[in-house]
Amino acid sequence: MEHKSNVRVVEMSAYLVWLRDLGPSFVVREGDARSRREIAGVDWQYNAYGGYNDLFGPEDHQLNRRKGHEEHITQDNLVARKVLELERIPRFETNFVLEGGSIHVDGEGTCITTEQCLCHGNRNPHMSKDEIENQLKTHLGVSKVIWLPKGLYGDEVISGHVDNICCFAGPSTVLLSWIDDKSDPQHEHSAAAFDVLSNTTDAKGRKLDIIKIHVPGPLYMTEEEAQPFLGLVALGQQRLAGSYVNFYIANGGVVAPAFGDKWDEEARKVLEKVFPKHEVVMVEGGREIVLGGGNIHCATQQQPAVCSNPSDADTM
Numbered sequence: 001m002e003h004k005s006n007v008r009v010v011e012m013s014a015y016l017v018w019l020r021d022l023g024p025s026f027v028v029r030e031g032d033a034r035s036r037r038e039i040a041g042v043d044w045q046y047n048a049y050g051g052y053n054d055l056f057g058p059e060d061h062q063l064n065r066r067k068g069h070e071e072h073i074t075q076d077n078l079v080a081r082k083v084l085e086l087e088r089i090p091r092f093e094t095n096f097v098l099e100g101g102s103i104h105v106d107g108e109g110t111c112i113t114t115e116q117c118l119c120h121g122n123r124n125p126h127m128s129k130d131e132i133e134n135q136l137k138t139h140l141g142v143s144k145v146i147w148l149p150k151g152l153y154g155d156e157v158i159s160g161h162v163d164n165i166c167c168f169a170g171p172s173t174v175l176l177s178w179i180d181d182k183s184d185p186q187h188e189h190s191a192a193a194f195d196v197l198s199n200t201t202d203a204k205g206r207k208l209d210i211i212k213i214h215v216p217g218p219l220y221m222t223e224e225e226a227q228p229f230l231g232l233v234a235l236g237q238q239r240l241a242g243s244y245v246n247f248y249i250a251n252g253g254v255v256a257p258a259f260g261d262k263w264d265e266e267a268r269k270v271l272e273k274v275f276p277k278h279e280v281v282m283v284e285g286g287r288e289i290v291l292g293g294g295n296i297h298c299a300t301q302q303q304p305a306v307c308s309n310p311s312d313a314d315t316m
Helices: 053-055 060-076 078-088 128-141 185-198 266-275 286-290 310-315
Strands: 025-029 038-043 093-098 110-114 144-148 166-170 173-178 210-216 248-250 253-258 279-284
Touching: 025 128, 038 078, 038 144, 060 078, 060 110, 060 310, 078 093, 093 128, 110 128, 110 166, 173 185, 185 210, 210 266, 253 266, 253 286
Parallel strands: 038 093, 110 144, 173 210, 253 279
Antiparallel strands: 025 038, 166 173, 248 253
């Protein structure tokens, strides 16, 4: 890799690549004319998307594999702490189980999530929906939580993360994974989300501008592709959670997955229209990434800049 003066490579032990889910969620306290902005990181609890039993089943012959998975959970649960220690950023520890891919915020007081994930009994079974919402408000500093019923069809292993079906693209603007074909099971998920989004407002009372972006495929995992993934050949022909919403926003750029699919170019055009001041880069190999259960947004985590004065903030 060509050396860049503004890129630092850090070696860190982790079982999974999904920094969005393992790493900290950064929160910001804006400064004023006399003080600089401050950032901190929320260190959520991680339990491998609900625990190893959901992944491996209770069979005795899987015992050693489950024990190994427990060790991986312990290792992955340290990632957020390590990142914050490396960056010397204050850490807010919480006992609340959450993956970063299960939330999207607009930076103006609104959070979007799914009932399928956060209300699942394998995350925080002792909490009601209202209690979960209060946790989000407390730790993220939001005042409004919009609950979508489900995530993307085929995203059941991680209980339907919101970052595959819907995301904010700006103030009062959301992108929604969509398919017109009513016979496709994804249509029901998308239509239910559209209904919720159409009948709510953000934290500032604004109606949402909903921009639809067609899902790729449908894409399916073959038995050959399933072989390396924990040996679960039964996953062969499982529908993959392919989504163009699972992208990363950088300073001046949007990095989105391309799947070698007929919908790739349309997705590029939608993103270029939604982000006219950003360069949209479609990364080939989105299919290979989604075989592991996530995509570009899942594998990345933005860290806000600490600006010396408020006028610098618009360069983030």
